[in-house]
Amino acid sequence: AELSNVVGNYCLEISRVRTSRGREASLPSSRPPGSRKLLRRPSLASPSSAAAMSPTSSAGRAAATAATIPLLSLRTYRTDPSLFVSQLRDAARTVGFFLLRHDLPPGIAASALEESRTFFARADEEKRSIRYEDTGGTFRGYVRLGAENTAGRVDMREQVEYGTDDHSRPSERRGWPPYERLRGRNPWPESVQPSLRPAMEAYVEGAMGVASSLREALCLGLGVEREALDGAFERGPGPYWQLKLVSYPAAGPGDRRRGDDEEDDGEDEDEEE
Numbered sequence: 001a002e003l004s005n006v007v008g009n010y011c012l013e014i015s016r017v018r019t020s021r022g023r024e025a026s027l028p029s030s031r032p033p034g035s036r037k038l039l040r041r042p043s044l045a046s047p048s049s050a051a052a053m054s055p056t057s058s059a060g061r062a063a064a065t066a067a068t069i070p071l072l073s074l075r076t077y078r079t080d081p082s083l084f085v086s087q088l089r090d091a092a093r094t095v096g097f098f099l100l101r102h103d104l105p106p107g108i109a110a111s112a113l114e115e116s117r118t119f120f121a122r123a124d125e126e127k128r129s130i131r132y133e134d135t136g137g138t139f140r141g142y143v144r145l146g147a148e149n150t151a152g153r154v155d156m157r158e159q160v161e162y163g164t165d166d167h168s169r170p171s172e173r174r175g176w177p178p179y180e181r182l183r184g185r186n187p188w189p190e191s192v193q194p195s196l197r198p199a200m201e202a203y204v205e206g207a208m209g210v211a212s213s214l215r216e217a218l219c220l221g222l223g224v225e226r227e228a229l230d231g232a233f234e235r236g237p238g239p240y241w242q243l244k245l246v247s248y249p250a251a252g253p254g255d256r257r258r259g260d261d262e263e264d265d266g267e268d269e270d271e272e273e
Helices: 047-053 058-066 074-079 081-094 108-120 124-130 178-182 196-221
Strands: 015-018 024-027 043-045 068-073 099-101 141-143 158-163 242-247
Touching: 068 074, 068 081, 074 081, 074 099, 074 196, 081 196, 108 158, 108 196, 108 242, 124 141, 196 242
Parallel strands: 043 068, 068 099
Antiparallel strands: 015 024, 141 158, 158 242
16 A cells, blocks of 8 residues: 555544553543453455445444445546445445545556655755755745654654645735645755656646545535535635655664554553553
């Protein structure tokens, strides 16, 4: 699976909070006091196999559905729109999550990934040529390893952030609402890696096409015209998108670092529910 396929792909996360003792408990929880937590990796299934697995009782259907994330294919939308809309509506209503197999032209995602790897392998001085601090607080550019933290713990990753390119002058940008501050220009490493920009722009164009198709299908699933929401995405410079290129350093055995998703297999006997 290509982890860069962010737009149009969805994943299931276990939300966790720190308890007063610094331990983690999953939310929400409806388990009776004293019960043990059992977390299983959700399985992937096509809509047809997901339906075949569901038992007849309502409680059984809920349990089976919670453990299954439907896998939809955008190609179905091209060949049989009614079937895809039905599958999408069922996944959104009964599960709330789904994975989407895109139909991007061959090589676009692979090229974006390869260009990302090439950039992160460069010398620090070259990467800092588009550093985050020089973009006026618009959340664009290169962020060095260890510059960010989560809950006071250093995030062990380096990243590059991009968004919708706004060519207006800084004096024309409003400071309110707060999201206006995200408007800005993308810094590209033209002097050290000019091939990064066309690869990323091609990927974004393809991903935005996937998002548009998904938006259309969602509208049809709601019983409205497929273009019903188009106007909301055509204001200003166009739809706003955000892309993050991320590189994690290699970790040794048993090395748990903040910045990636930590797994909890429920085997910690000292965990308090």
